[in-house]
Amino acid sequence: MEFACHMSNFSLPLLLRAPTPAQSSLTFCEANPRDLKRWISRLPKANLGEMARQLYQGLTELSQLITPSENRLQLLELLRPEVYFVCKHLERHFLNQAIVLDERPRKVANLCQALQNHLATGYKQIIQQVAARYTKDQAGLFSTALQRALHGLNGPLIRANQLYCPVQEGLWLELHQIYQIARQYQLHNTPVDEPLAHHTKALSVEQTYVIALLMGCSRCNQMRQLNIGKLADALEAWSPLVRLQSPAGEHSLFALDPTVDKPPLYSTLFSDEQSSRLLGINTHSLAEAINQYLALPDDQRSPSRLLIPTGINTDLLQHLAAAWGDVAERTFQRTAGQGTLKLCIGMSALHFYVAGQKSFSELLQLNSTSSAANFSLKIANDDEDDPWASAFDTQRGKSSSVLLPYEEIEYPKNDGDNDSLSNGQHTFPTFDLNIVNHSPGGYCLAWQKEVPQQLQAGELVGIQDDSGQGWSIAIVRWVRQVRSGGTQMGIELIAPFAQPCGMQLIREQQNSQYLRTLMLPEVRAMEKPPTVLAPRLPFQEGNKVMINVGGEERRASLSNRRISSASYNQFEYQIYNAPKAAESEKAKPGQEFDSLWGTL
Structure with missing residues (x-):
């Protein structure tokens, strides 16, 4: 439900989506922290499905409960770690899967989105209630609700990026509005204890908002799924290095209009007339810190001023330094396209087709080695005084041809014995994709059918046009799922042949x-x-x-x-x-x- 409230002392309307409470009690427990703790202690953590169902029902009821903001906050704070526990453990059902999810993993992902959205709704209800009659003695309550609402909305934002899906409508606008409310009441830099953070004990509203903004301008559709989650984790520690500027200044690489449901864009994409109402994002210090870290020898990186969580590799850091360090300009202009391209995915498939569908061993012209076992005798002590030298069975010869005159042991070779040389007559699948648009530097292609699981940003692909003459070499630069349905990807041409x-x-x-x-x-x-x-x-x-x-x-x-x-x-x-x-x-x-x- 859209909820709008205009306040005399606030310049922006509250456009936070939250229902108006209409119930006086809960069905699953008494509406107080003590009884809710008892209910939580009985949640079946060994049965994630049932636990998720009960939490979903509980959050839905809580959003309809008429209760003071102080009590609502206490109840939400008890439920919050349980929601994050469930979502974290359900991720294995939909992450590191095919980009286009089957029905079951898609439903699990939607459940996680719904749980965190319902949790954020509770905090938005507190914001609406407190903002109308705010007094300074409510600063702690208000700043906590603001930070928690942002943190709750960050979950669906990060997950949408991980699944290369469009962000739900209205989410960016709510993020912008919550931050603007905090800024209006001078609460945006107030530290708030954050027990769910991994790299800090407290996060301000602004730091939590910056996490969302950095996700929005990190070119996540060019990143692998695993790295997107690692980035989200690292942003807690990196957000203090980013400066928000209102209005946007000359050092703001990115900017946004707080009244529009859109992520940050390059400042250069806005007109001069828009600049006065823009919020600027200065990522220069963060990009510089990453570049300084990358310039250090490996043995000197530990004392760096930039905390690098485990799992953040050099490739990801280089990508982020480029994303946050300068405006990326398109080298070639796009042209609307038609027709199809044939595509193969991965080094093995690309190598196979570029080689004219020859096996790897055939291409290298390596001599096939015999797999027959051959044994020989080694004389441990070749001494004439050996008392066993005259024994009847010691002079048969030293080779396996004498030792085993009547049979030869032949060990069959398994296909996997030499993986680097094997593909024999194995062939690799190809796919026909529609051309959405193209430029001299690459293509935007649309998948009409199921997307193969190995498709990832950064993967090598081969493309062949309708003529069927040769294969060009390309790399997948980004992947996205479009609102109208289907999956699109951008590929960059590396070489016309290889x-x-x-x-x-x-x-x-x-x-x-x-x-x-x-x-x-x-x-x-x-x-x-x-x-x-x-x-x-x-x-x-x-x-x-x-x-x-x-x-x-x-x-x-x-x-x-x-x-x-x-x-x-x-x-x-x-x-x-x-x-x-x-x-x-x-x-x-x-x-x-x-x-x-x-x-x-």
């Missing part, structure tokens, strides 16, 4: 197995050198590698890493002129000093 090859890491003891890699051509017009796309592990900058192209093996070194994602790296490389050693690339004694002799 040379399929294999690459192994050269080690002193033993080289790694060959892994699928793609050599990309030089683009002189854009000053891009030739590069190689390789799996995330084990390859790193500075590694010495062996590259196999059609059976020809050449030594090379990996240099500047240009792109990194959760599944692959793109390196510049240099091929050595020296031919490969005939027998083995195993390091010889003293080899690590070879480059030193000529300089002494």
